[in-house]
Amino acid sequence: MADWEVVIGLEIHAQLATRSKIFSGSATAYGAPPNSQASLVDLAYPGVLPVLNAEAVRMAVKFGLAIGATIAPRSIFARKNYFYPDLPKGYQISQYEHPVVSRGSLSVMLDDGMQKTVGVTRAHLEEDAGKSLHEGLANASGIDLNRAGTPLLEIVSEPDMRSAKEAVAYMKKIHTLVRYLEICDGNMQEGSFRCDANVSVRPRGQEKFGTRAEIKNLNSFRFVEKAIHYEVARQVELIESGGKVVQETRLYDSDKDETRSMRSKEEANDYRYFPDPDLLPVEIDERFIAAVRTTLPELPDEKAARFARDLGLSVYDAGVLCASRELGNYFEAVLAELSAPHAAHAKLAANWVMGELSSALNRDNVEITASRVSPAALSGLLARIVDATISGKIAKDVFEAMWSEGKAADDIIEAEGLRQITDSGAIEGVIDAVIAANPKQLADFRAGKDKLFGFFVGQVMKATGGKANPAQLNDLLKAKLGGTAQETGS
Amino acid sequence: MLHNLSIGELAEQLASRRISSVELTRHFLARIERLNPALNALITLTAKEALADAAAADRRLAGGEVAPLLGIPLIHKDIFCTDGVRTSCGSRMLDNFVAPYDATVVARLKAAGAVMLGKANMDEFAMGSSNETSYYGPVKNPWDTAKVPGGSSGGSAAATAARLAPYATGTDTGGSIRQPAALTGVTGVKPTYGRVSRFGMVAFASSLDQAGVFARTAADAATVLKAIAGFDPLDSTSVDTPVPDYPSMLAAPLKGLKIGLLREFFDGLEARNAALIHEALKIYTSLGASTVEVSLPHLPLSVPTYYVVAPAECSSNLSRFDGVRFGYRCDQPKDLADLYKRSRGEGFGPEVKRRIMTGTYVLSAGYFDAYYLKAQKVRRLITDDFRAAFLKVDLLIGPTTPTPAFDIGAKIADPVTMYLNDIYTIGANLAGLPGLSMPCGFIDGLPMGLQLIGPHFSEGKLLNAAHQFQRLTEWHQHAPRGYE
Numbered sequence: 004m005a006d007w008e009v010v011i012g013l014e015i016h017a018q019l020a021t022r023s024k025i026f027s028g029s030a031t032a033y034g035a036p037p038n039s040q041a042s043l044v045d046l047a048y049p050g051v052l053p054v055l056n057a058e059a060v061r062m063a064v065k066f067g068l069a070i071g072a073t074i075a076p077r078s079i080f081a082r083k084n085y086f087y088p089d090l091p092k093g094y095q096i097s098q099y100e101h102p103v104v105s106r107g108s109l110s111v112m113l114d115d116g117m118q119k120t121v122g123v124t125r126a127h128l129e130e131d132a133g134k135s136l137h138e139g140l141a142n143a144s145g146i147d148l149n150r151a152g153t154p155l156l157e158i159v160s161e162p163d164m165r166s167a168k169e170a171v172a173y174m175k176k177i178h179t180l181v182r183y184l185e186i187c188d189g190n191m192q193e194g195s196f197r198c199d200a201n202v203s204v205r206p207r208g209q210e211k212f213g214t215r216a217e218i219k220n221l222n223s224f225r226f227v228e229k230a231i232h233y234e235v236a237r238q239v240e241l242i243e244s245g246g247k248v249v250q251e252t253r254l255y256d257s258d259k260d261e262t263r264s265m266r267s268k269e270e271a272n273d274y275r276y277f278p279d280p281d282l283l284p285v286e287i288d289e290r291f292i293a294a295v296r297t298t299l300p301e302l303p304d305e306k307a308a309r310f311a312r313d314l315g316l317s318v319y320d321a322g323v324l325c326a327s328r329e330l331g332n333y334f335e336a337v338l339a340e341l342s343a344p345h346a347a348h349a350k351l352a353a354n355w356v357m358g359e360l361s362s363a364l365n366r367d368n369v370e371i372t373a374s375r376v377s378p379a380a381l382s383g384l385l386a387r388i389v390d391a392t393i394s395g396k397i398a399k400d401v402f403e404a405m406w407s408e409g410k411a412a413d414d415i416i417e418a419e420g421l422r423q424i425t426d427s428g429a430i431e432g433v434i435d436a437v438i439a440a441n442p443k444q445l446a447d448f449r450a451g452k453d454k455l456f457g458f459f460v461g462q463v464m465k466a467t468g469g470k471a472n473p474a475q476l477n478d479l480l481k482a483k484l485g486g487t488a489q490e491t492g493s
Numbered sequence: 494m495l496h497n498l499s500i501g502e503l504a505e506q507l508a509s510r511r512i513s514s515v516e517l518t519r520h521f522l523a524r525i526e527r528l529n530p531a532l533n534a535l536i537t538l539t540a541k542e543a544l545a546d547a548a549a550a551d552r553r554l555a556g557g558e559v560a561p562l563l564g565i566p567l568i569h570k571d572i573f574c575t576d577g578v579r580t581s582c583g584s585r586m587l588d589n590f591v592a593p594y595d596a597t598v599v600a601r602l603k604a605a606g607a608v609m610l611g612k613a614n615m616d617e618f619a620m621g622s623s624n625e626t627s628y629y630g631p632v633k634n635p636w637d638t639a640k641v642p643g644g645s646s647g648g649s650a651a652a653t654a655a656r657l658a659p660y661a662t663g664t665d666t667g668g669s670i671r672q673p674a675a676l677t678g679v680t681g682v683k684p685t686y687g688r689v690s691r692f693g694m695v696a697f698a699s700s701l702d703q704a705g706v707f708a709r710t711a712a713d714a715a716t717v718l719k720a721i722a723g724f725d726p727l728d729s730t731s732v733d734t735p736v737p738d739y740p741s742m743l744a745a746p747l748k749g750l751k752i753g754l755l756r757e758f759f760d761g762l763e764a765r766n767a768a769l770i771h772e773a774l775k776i777y778t779s780l781g782a783s784t785v786e787v788s789l790p791h792l793p794l795s796v797p798t799y800y801v802v803a804p805a806e807c808s809s810n811l812s813r814f815d816g817v818r819f820g821y822r823c824d825q826p827k828d829l830a831d832l833y834k835r836s837r838g839e840g841f842g843p844e845v846k847r848r849i850m851t852g853t854y855v856l857s858a859g860y861f862d863a864y865y866l867k868a869q870k871v872r873r874l875i876t877d878d879f880r881a882a883f884l885k886v887d888l889l890i891g892p893t894t895p896t897p898a899f900d901i902g903a904k905i906a907d908p909v910t911m912y913l914n915d916i917y918t919i920g921a922n923l924a925g926l927p928g929l930s931m932p933c934g935f936i937d938g939l940p941m942g943l944q945l946i947g948p949h950f951s952e953g954k955l956l957n958a959a960h961q962f963q964r965l966t967e968w969h970q971h972a973p974r975g976y977e
Contacts, residue, residue, distance in 0.1 A: 043593065043594060046818055047813040047818070048574075048592075048593070048594075048818075048819065049574065049580065049582070049587065049590065049592070049695040049696075049813070049814075049819070049820075050573075050574045050580075050592070050596055050692065050693040050694055050695050050696065051692070051693070052691065052692050052727060052728050052729065052730075053729070054726065054727060054728075054729050055729065082809050084808075084809050084812060084856070086812065086815065086833055088815075088817055088829065091813060091817075091818065092812060092813050093809070093811075093812020093813050093815060094809050094812055146817070273857050273858045275808075275809070275853065275856035275857055275858075275861075276856075277805060277809070277856055277861075277865060280698075280699035280700035280730070280806055281696075281699050281729065281730065282729050282730075283729055283730065
């Protein structure tokens with residue numbers, strides 16, 4: 004494969020989180036009984052007319068500002084004409100020649116830590132179609148128009164990605180961004196965030212793009228990656244065996260892990276786009292843009308940069324913490340509860356949020372906003388590490404108890420008697436007893452078997468139920484054994 | 494006789510309790526029952542609902558309410574959705590369609606206390622100039638039942654001329670109010686695009702469609718227009734500008750009015766038609782108006798431009814009639830493609846299919862620029878021509894149609910000849926301008942129309958000019974024989 008360069012562009016469909024549909028007053032909530040959220044406008048009854056939901060425009064502008072794009076002072080809705088049962092009007096209202104957002108870009112962090120800028124050609128507003136239902140219906144299809152008219156922002160990238168990994172990294176970045184902006188819930192299972200991938204290959208060094216295939220409707224990051232891998236291999240194999248890639252639309256079958264042809268360019272619809280005469284051009288002035296700009300939150304890149312700069316976190320850690328707005332917020336809330344200076348504790352808090360907390364959330368499949376350990380509770384635990392009441396190791400047990408029992412760290416430490424032993428006399432007493440009980444090991448150690456230091460640490464910890472302050476234990480043991488210094492972990 | 498009274502006179506009779514709305518409604522229902530079979534002006538009669546509405550209006554009247562249309566009957570063109578009443582749009586496609594809501598025009602008139610007698614026949618989906626494309630058969634012209642009443646609002650025009658109702662609603666996409674008004678001898682007003690809501694009007698060509706009114710006088714039309722005009726949040730193309738009190742503008746003197754005579758309208762105009770226009774202009778000059786010749790060089794391109802733009806929009810607007818959710822569905826479809834093809838093939842008539850095909854063609858890849866885009870450019874030029882003309886004149890006057898009503902069957906086989914019938918009316922639609930047609934004389938015993946076109950939102954001026962003409966003439970008072 005070294006001879007081939009992969010070229011990928013993505014068209015991401017983000018469902019906008021408006022309360023009502025883009026051209027009607029119907030609700031957009033997911034999972035309602037079929038057709039219970041379809042008004043006469045959504046059903047395309049004779050005589051009804053679309054009225055644009057201003058909130059959808061506001062959200063599109065918000066996205067445009069977040070990627071440094073141009074906001075069109077005048078954008079136009081067009082009709083995309085084709086027949087399909089879940090498309091009630093026989094046309095989809097979309098934006099064609101004059102999208103609301105154009106020419107933006109964003110920066111994506113790759114696995115090797117390098118940043119890559121991906122261009123966003125355009126983002127336009129359109130309405131979603133309904134759903135055809137085939138299961139449980141003999142010789143018939145059902146149609147659910149609840150989704151018909153749901154606002155979508157279609158975000159079209161430049162063909163800037165050069166691998167499946169880059170494509171996924173870009174898609175994840177957009178996913179993070181739309182949730183930061185609170186314009187899309189990002190729920191991929193429910194179809195709120197999905198994409199089409201345009202994939203082609205060309206001999207490395209060649210300027211002209213190869214013929215592309217468009218893989219439709221990918222609704223998970225994993226499928227995007229696998230579908231692109233399959234498609235790239237298919238295209239390379241085809242070309243190397245003397246064949247030619249044809250421009251076509253393909254479907255990814257996740258069960259078989261392959262892409263299949265849906266329709267070729269020749270069979271493609273002629274959509275007969277023309278400006279929708281039922282809708283006026285969308286006029287956006289500077290005042291509107293300025294007002295939207297004031298609603299922009301701190302964006303993920305800005306927040307990560309701040310974490311790295313002000314808190315001394317690594318670029319990688321800062322990036323992980325900012326991958327979701329909720330995670331970043333949680334982290335900042337934990338930090339805010341801890342006593343100043345923050346920077347001193349930032350690394351500790353970051354490790355706990357990315358480590359114990361994240362694995363507990365993953366394990367029990369809980370959203371961070373519903374975490375059983377609140378930021379205040381976690382900072383309560385971290386405070387006990389900072390003031391040496393408990394060791395990091397004990398803290399992990401305390402955390403598990405907090406997670407399962409919902410109690411405060413202090414209560415668990417008290418009830419379980421987990422407070423560290425910091426009384427030098429008490430630790431010395433235990434050390435003396437351990438040394439007395441293990442004369443052979445003492446002799447071996449003094450004869451130069453340095454690694455037996457760890458054995459003595461273990462024995463003392465065992466005798467104290469792990470509660471001896473590790474640093475104190477280390478120092479005292481060193482003095483008692485009189486041997487060479489040896490590090491122990493805490 | 495009650496059916497010859499104006500809306501104003503009827504309102505007076507109702508307010509003074511000399512007649513009741515129920516009596517008035519019965520009077521018109523009886524006329525419809527007696528006279529409509531020869532005219533076929535109505536598709537659906539709603540006698541029961543009308544009497545109930547009339548009784549409700551009588552209660553409001555008894556409560557001392559005074560309103561200009563309260564208790565007065567009307568007929569709606571069957572293109573307006575009427576809650577619980579079949580809305581066929583003159584098509585087999587919607588023969589079984591009972592609208593679940595009221596169009597804004599219908600709702601506003603209902604709120605004003607108007608009493609709907611029924612739904613008027615029309616060309617299928619408003620596509621036609623003779624009312625011969627209706628699934629429910631042609632409407633006959635009350636002046637001569639061998640003649641067409643014009644179209645597409647032929648039923649509304651014939652019903653108004655035959656005194657089956659004091660007024661009727663209509664829609665005008667390329668002349669569908671003004672042309673039938675002219676051919677049946679009534680007054681028809683097509684308002685500025687955006688003046689009256691299109692919500693609930695089955696769409697033909699969205700950028701051209703406009704609802705309006707048929708009445709026997711400009712004064713009556715002014716009263717009705719005031720009731721239906723105005724911004725509607727449900728129609729994004731309706732314009733949010735205040736509705737003037739049209740009736741109070743009727744009396745304004747015309748001294749100093751500058752009337753433009755379109756050279757393009759008079760070139761080649763049939764002599765008797767031209768003579769009627771010139772007679773009408775004498776009335777205006779006697780009222781202190783002056784005339785000046787103006788030219789709209791791009792106006793002769795109106796018909797071809799219209800027959801690209803209107804079919805393009807209609808081909809898309811009519812896609813929703815697919816046999817899936819409402820309307821006609823073919824028997825036993827084999828599969829989805831069969832459902833579409835046969836439902837549409839059997840549900841639409843030939844003229845509708847012709848326009849869907851034309852529209853699909855002009856929008857398709859490879860032809861879009863040459864047809865649709867070019868037509869939009871010409872449309873802009875025509876609009877600019879009008880704008881330039883209105884810098885010089887207050888309104889334009891000319892003929893509404895090239896000829897009086899023609900024989901049923903005479904042009905239906907030749908679409909292009911039929912299309913040329915709208916040569917004088919289409920320009921106003923392309924430019925979104927208000928237009929009015931009123932009777933100005935007869936040719937061979939058939940009424941002819943005088944057309945007034947004004948700048949955007951000049952309905953008040955058009956009605957004023959028409960009213961002043963009607964004060965001094967009696968063309969509008971003629972009733973067809975047998976309908977007096």
